[in-house]
Amino acid sequence: xxxxxxxxxxxxxxxxxxxxxxxxxxxxxxxxxxxxxxxxxxxxxxxxxxxxxxxxxxxxxxxxxxxxxxxxxxxxxxxxxxxxxxxxxxxxxxxxxxxxxxxxxxxxxxxxxxxxx
Amino acid sequence: xxxxxxxxxxxxxxxxxxxxxxxxxxxxxxxxxxxxxxxxxxxxxxxxxxxxxxxxxxxxxxxxxxxxxxxxxxxxxxxxxxxxxxxxxxxxxxxxxxxxxxxxxxxxxxxxxxxxx
Numbered sequence: 001x002x003x004x005x006x007x008x009x010x011x012x013x014x015x016x017x018x019x020x021x022x023x024x025x026x027x028x029x030x031x032x033x034x035x036x037x038x039x040x041x042x043x044x045x046x047x048x049x050x051x052x053x054x055x056x057x058x059x060x061x062x063x064x065x066x067x068x069x070x071x072x073x074x075x076x077x078x079x080x081x082x083x084x085x086x087x088x089x090x091x092x093x094x095x096x097x098x099x100x101x102x103x104x105x106x107x108x109x110x111x112x113x114x115x116x117x
Numbered sequence: 118x119x120x121x122x123x124x125x126x127x128x129x130x131x132x133x134x135x136x137x138x139x140x141x142x143x144x145x146x147x148x149x150x151x152x153x154x155x156x157x158x159x160x161x162x163x164x165x166x167x168x169x170x171x172x173x174x175x176x177x178x179x180x181x182x183x184x185x186x187x188x189x190x191x192x193x194x195x196x197x198x199x200x201x202x203x204x205x206x207x208x209x210x211x212x213x214x215x216x217x218x219x220x221x222x223x224x225x226x227x228x229x230x231x232x233x234x
Contacts, residue, residue: 002164032220043208043224044162091160097220104150104169104212106222108162 001027004096006109013084014117021079021112023094029074030096034106035067038091050077084116119144121209123225130199131233137184138194138228140209150212151192152222153183157205165207168192199232206230 003026013019023033031052036044048069049057056069066088068080077096081088091113095106120143130136142151153165168176168183176183184193196203209225 034221038160043226044222046221049221093160093162095162105152105164105167106212106220107164108154111160111162113160 002098002105002107003027004094004107004109006094006112008112009110010113010115012115012117015085016083019081019084019114021081021092021094021114023077023079023096023109025075025096025098025107028096028098030098031074033071033077033094033096035069035077035079036093036095038093038111040091044093047079081114084114086116089114089116119146119149119211119213119223121211121223121225123209123228125228126226127229127231129231129233130196132201133198135195135197136199136230138196138207138209138230140192140194140225142190142192142209142211144211144213146213148213151183151185152210152212153181153192153194154208154210155203155205156208156227162208166194196230201232201234204230204232 005024007022033050035047037047038044046059047062050069050071052071052074058064071077093111095108122141149170151168155163166176166178166181166183168185175185180197182195206227206229208227210222212222
């Protein structure tokens with residue numbers, strides 16, 4: 001149980017294009033999902049908290065117009081990197097908390113490696 | 118503010134031996150949760166074990182146990198009978214109290230464990 005998927009697993013795009021990453025909870029519903037960014041050999045950096053049916057909450061320093069988050073249902077959150085540039089190249093990973101009234105553990109997707117040329 | 122400290126950038130262990138990965142934390146909240154995650158080179162974050170701040174006993178999950186010393190604010194991960202597949206990055210993380218934005222996790226910098234045959 002508690003499986004989270006991400007799609008795509010790897011994407012290469014040209015500078016200036018937009019890229020959408022999907023995060024799905026496969027066997028549970030999640031009111032809350034999180035999006036992280038991880039640079040090589042570093043820890044995870046929280047970008048934003050995604051809540052179903054409401055606007056995402058962004059961490060300080062994260063451009064909300066650059067990283068659009070939509071949590072359209074209790075099993076799907078999407079992250080769109082708009083007008084991507086080489087500095088946006090990174091490993092993006094999402095997590096979800098099972099349950100509608102909060103829970104203990106975040107379960108992570110397998111991550112998406114983004115390379116912007 | 119919460120803080121997680123992992124002082125061991127890298128650790129080596131012989132196959133079949135036990136290894137302890139250190140984690141200390143700092144928080145002023147009386148209610149919190151501590152997690153350990155494993156990140157293999159593939160990038161996925163695998164949940165290993167959880168300890169609640171009010172739990173009386175140390176958490177155990179198979180070969181994983183959490184040595185929780187509340188007064189010392191430490192939550193070390195013990196892996197017994199190491200296997201080659203245990204080679205990975207290990208992250209200690211803390212979650213704040215229930216409610217609002219406090220589902221967020223604070224991660225340590227990680228410890229890279231290498232299991233030698």
